[in-house]
Each structure stands twice: as C-alpha cells, then as structure tokens.
Amino acid sequence: MLPVSALDPVMSSLFGIPPKNISTNLEPFQLCVSEDELIKFKELLKLSETGPETWWNTQQDPQLGISRDWLIAAKETWLKGFDWRKHEDQINEFPNFKTVVEDSEAGLVDIHFTALFSAREDAIPVIFLHGFPSSFMEFLPMMKLLAEKHTRETLPYHIIVPSLPDYGLSGRPTQNTEMTVATSARIMNKLMIDLGFGSGYVAQGGDLGSMIVRVMSVNHSECKAFHVNLLVLNPGETPTSSDLSPEESRILQRSEAWQQTGLAYALVHGTRPSTVGLAISSSPLALLAWIGEKLLEWVDQQEPLPLDTILAMVSFYWFTRTFPRSLYHAELVRNRFKGNAHPISKQKPLGYSLFPHDLAVLPKAWAEELYPNLVFFNAHSAGGHFASLERPREFLEDVEDFLGRLGDLFEIK
Template sequence: MVKTFGTIPENIPGNPTPFTLHIPDEALNELRQLIKLSPIGPKTWWNQDMTGQFGVSRPWLTEAKETWLSDFNWRKHEEFINSFPNFKIPIADHEAGSVDIHFAALFSKKKNAMPIIFLHGYPGSFLEFLPMMQLLTEKYTPETLPYHVIVPSLPDYGLSGGASENVEMTLDQAARIMNQLMVDLGFGSGYIAQGGDLGSMLTRIISVQYDACKAFHVNMLVLNPDQAPGSMADLTLDEREHLERTNKWRETGFAYALEHGTRPSTIGLVISSSPLALLAWIGEKHLEWSDPRGPISLDTILSMVTFYWFTSTFPRALYHAELVKNVLAGKSHPISLEKPMGYSLFPYDLVLVPHAWAKETYPNLVLFKTHSAGGHFGGLEQPRAFLEDVEEFVEKVRGTFE
C-alpha cells in the first residue's frame, strides 16, 4: 500500500494534516455543462493548420472537447492522486502571512534518508511527479526508501493557498515559503532541491538564499545575461540542433509569456471564463513543449486542465510573470556557483545549456545528463530516466551532508 509511506517523522516543528482530494459531484456536473455549452470558434485559415505553427488547431480542440465529455474520467485521476499520502500545512511568512501549503510525500523510515523537494512549473502541477513517485513505491518500501520525497503544490498553484495579506506573490516569497516547508517538516539541517520551469528558478533562488539547501538539481537551465555562452565549435551536431529549436521558440513561442508578464489580470480573467479556453491555452503548451515523438496523451492533458479548473490555478499562478519582466529587463537570476549542482537535459525542452557551456559556467556541476527523448516536462514524459538522474545525483552529493 502506497499509504504506508505516509508516516510523518516524529517531533517536527510544523503540523501537517492528512488531506484527501474530492471534487463534489455538483462541481463535476457543472464543469460538464460548461464544456458542453462552450462554443468552438469558426474555421479560419490559421486554425485548420495542424503543424502547431499558429497554435492549437480547431480539429484538435474539437476532438479534445468531445473526449472530455464522453471518455474522460476524473474520478480515476482523483483516485490515483489519493493513492499517495497528501497533506496540508500552514506556513508562516512575514510578508505573505499564513499560507496553506499542500504537498504529496513519500516518507522514509530510514534515519539517514535524504530529504528532496520537487518543484513543478507552469503550466504544471504536483501531478507531474506522481509517475516518478509510483516508481519509487514499486522499487522501495518505507523501510528501504533512501529519501524523503516532498512534492508540493507551489504557492498559489493547485491545492496550495496564497498570501493571506493583500500582497502580490513574488518569486522570493514563493522560494522562502518552500524552504520553510522543508524546515517545518524537520529538514532544516539539510535537503536537496529539484525543479523544472518555474520550479527551476525557485530552486536557483533557494540554492543561493538558504543554507538548508545543500545541493540542487534542475531539468531546465537558462544562462544569465552576464554568463556568456561558449563557442559553437565546442558543440555536437545534436546540441546545435537543440539550440536552433530554442532560438525558434524564442522567436515564435514567447507571446504567451509577454501577455502573462504585462497583462496578468486580463489573461487571468479571460482564461478563467471557460474550461475550453483553459484547455486551448495550456493544452497548447503540453503539445508544443513535449517531445513530438512521444507526445503527452490527451487523457493526461485533460487531467491537468481539469485540475487547474477545479483549483482555479491559472489566474492565481501568474506570479511567474516576474520572470518575464526580468528577462525583458536583462536581469540576472540567482544561482549558486558553490553548491553541488545537477542538470538533466531533455532534448525538446524550451531552453537549454549544452554540456561544454554548462561545464565552463558552473564549477560545481557534479552531474550532467543528456537524454535522447523527452521535453519540457521531464518528470512527466520520462519519469524513469528522470528518477535515475535524481538518484545518481543524490549519491554524488551525499558527502555534502556528512
């Protein structure tokens, strides 16, 4: 039973309580009615294109709507979520007030278990890491699990709350709250942080600002403006092709981020007005940002969108717009050059740093893994390879904790 991994370590500072997700039947029925009544726009020259160059196609959205209404089973996904230990815990923050944080967890009964926090990004959620957690429960028992696995919903995402005061959530606040979560769970003496997308940026902040974070691993890496890239001559043919895709995405796929960064109120209200609008907006990202040779299934996309809808995630979670402002302003983003660092490169990620450049830029890069498959959602698309990287990284940095 997966629930046997839910034994909380004794004498911890915080007070987590078990949580079970249940969406009322009335809410499910209302969602179904909203989907049914949501119109799909007329055919245009752009929306008949199936290549994705103009975004989601009308045929895809039509099929997805029909599948959402006829075949999709939310209760199946809800049961899978609840098969893992889930908790909520209030986190006190001097700016945000008391923030109710949700997290899924696999707690070990080993005294020397390594605490690891996994931080998701946009348009993701803690659901991205459930396949990895399932692999861990198949590989270990609570007595043999070498890690305490903590998988939170980021502040203002999913089942977590946001600032209780009338203040804007910021990256620094979110990072501080995630660090405090680990402290309140009794891991203040040392833990590893892992993240992708927004989670990778929060991981970078945590690596610089909090001593409790002893090492960090990311599956998305962006050079700062003051970190000049190396020579193209140092790159393999595959790496050059990867960079070409990155440059193309920056030219053609960044419009959503500009909207988030400059008009978060408008886009939040627009996308919240219809479940079909939400499906088109973030479904596009699951399609475009994943490896096209092994795309994320429609059922998985629908589960992600349904979860966003029931938790009102989208309009709350746009504080990643701060990243856009920093990019436009050419600001650097914190990242530790002293703490041990690991980097997993999945070839269809949005942005990446080739091996030669990463090795030159980050002196304490102790693990670099290039994969032949996978995209932006590494833990979701390639959970086994993702987990293997994390486990190898943990073994390389264990000495940091001694």
C-alpha cells in the same frame, strides 16, 4: 488540524509517517471534487462554443496554435470519455497533506504537498518543484516507481512534492501581495524546515520550479544541493567554448526558433496577467485551448502526451481555479526586460539533466564553463519540457545518480 499522531493508519503504512522532529501540524488530505462541481463543469463545457473557422485554425501548424479540429475532438472526449474520478484515485493513492507555513512577509500560507516519508535515519530529504502549466501531478509517475521499488524502511529519501504557493491545492497569503519567485522560495524552504529538514535538503525543479530552486540555492543555507532540468544562459553570459556536438547545435537551433515563435504566451502573462487570467479562466474550453497548446507543443513530438493526461492536467487547473493565480510570469518578464536574472549558486553541488526537446537548454561545455559546481550532467536523447511526466524512469535515475554524488554532505551511512 489533526496532530501527526492522528494520521489515518492506511495512509501511514504507505509512507505517510513524517519524521519525529517535525515542528508543524499536518492535516491528511484527500482530493474529492464534489458532484455539484462536476455537473457544473460539464454544463459549462457543453455550453462553451468553439470559435468560428479561420484560415489559421484550420492549419496543422503548431506555430499558429492548436487546430480547431483538435479542440472540437478534445471537447467531445472531455464530455463523454473522460473519467476525472480515476485521476483523483491516482492522486489519493499517495499520502497527501495540508499544513500552514508562516512566512515573515506573506504571513500564514496554506500549503498542500504529497510525500513519501522514509523510516531511515539517513534518508536524504528532496523537494520537487513543478512549473507552468504543470502541477504536483507531474511527479506522481516518479513517486509510483519509488513506492514500487522500496518499502518505508528501505527508501533512501524523503520525497516532498508540493503544490507551489498560488498553484493547485496550495493557497496564497493575501490578495494584496504579488507572489514572486523569492517569496515562493522562502515559503518552500520554510516548509522543509517545518517538516524537520532544517539540517539540510536537496531541491529539484524544472520550468518555474527551476527558478525557485536556484533562488533557494542562494538565499537559504538549508538547501545543500540542487538539481534542475531547465538551465539557461543568464543575461550577459557569453560562453567562450565552441565545443558543441552536431546534436547540441541542432537542439540549440530548435530552442532559438521557439524563442522567436513560442514566447508570446509568457509576454501576455507577464504584461497583462489580470486580463489573461480573467479571460482564460472564464470557460473550460478556453482553458483547454490555452494550456492544451503547451502540453501538445512542449513535449517530445515522438512521444506526445496522451489526451487523457492532457485533460487531467487541465481539469486540475479548472477545479482548483489555478490559472489566474499562477501567473508568476509578471515578475519573470519584468526581470527579462531589465536584463536581470534570478541568482543561482556557483558553490553548492549542481546537477543538470538536459532533455533535448525542452524549451531552452545549456550544452555540456557551456554548463561546465559557467558552473564550476556542476557535479552531474546528463544529456538525454528523448524527452521534453515535462521531463518527470514524459520520462519518469530516466528522470528518477538522474536524480538518484546526482544524490549519490553528494558524498558525506548528508552524512550518508
């Protein structure tokens, strides 16, 4: 590994100089899928046959899954109209690093992250954690907004965006250890300590990232505050407030309907992670069908993700062999069957951004009743599960508003 002092000067000028009190070695990193891998991918995709026509896959009903016509058209675009190198360039515009985190149970774990480091002594460290079927790429539009708005000298925050352990460009400790939410939380906390933020940081997450963040809020004193864009009722919780607006009632009905029709994927992930991991990762087209369904359905249908974005996210999963490694759902489903929930602090400052087309939501009255530590709440009129990708400007404004309410928690000057 290269010592910090040997960082590439171009990268260093673009928010790439870490704090002076860093206690780990960082290796500057640039993503570059080999030409051989790209050729192999295209050959596999070309040879992947689309399944036969059935009544179900000819319907334009998202509750039945993606249509055969969509998959055929997406495959054609993936083969002939998609430029992976463009997305690589966008990733490499930002400072990317790899480091090794030593965990008390997992041992040595390779961790990738991208960052915007500030030169300000009072900059607030913030770690952003993605979920499934997403990656650190989800936060790049938000990071671009910050990089355009600030210089290294004016940026009020240190922005740390990792690939979760077992996801993307991060590795895993050993094949003999199941990756759990608590293990991931511990590794992410240690990453922040190693980067020099042991005196305190803020954690943000959605989807799986929100589960990891809530565990960090309880298990790790270094996590001083947390913001989520997914907050749900825990088993056994029954809010007494009935003060819901008509819009909140509609959102809840939509969420409850999805629980009845869209949760099967998680049960498969959780109960048969080996089988689904092997099957879906056997073909680019299989991966596109499985992940593409989520990227199509889980967003605000008024503003769907562009096909190019969907293909980029699925390509990243393919090139990094992420899917069979990413199935934390096994633990999540076990907890669901047992009626357990991951712990969440009700003392540390909490912020919650509600995007109406997310898979699960918590209305304001319920959030205020259940969380006396709720210091920020914002209900949006648009946006879905991938908030930082769908609505990066609004997402960033929420996070900054939340950070602005933390007062002297970080001794802001």
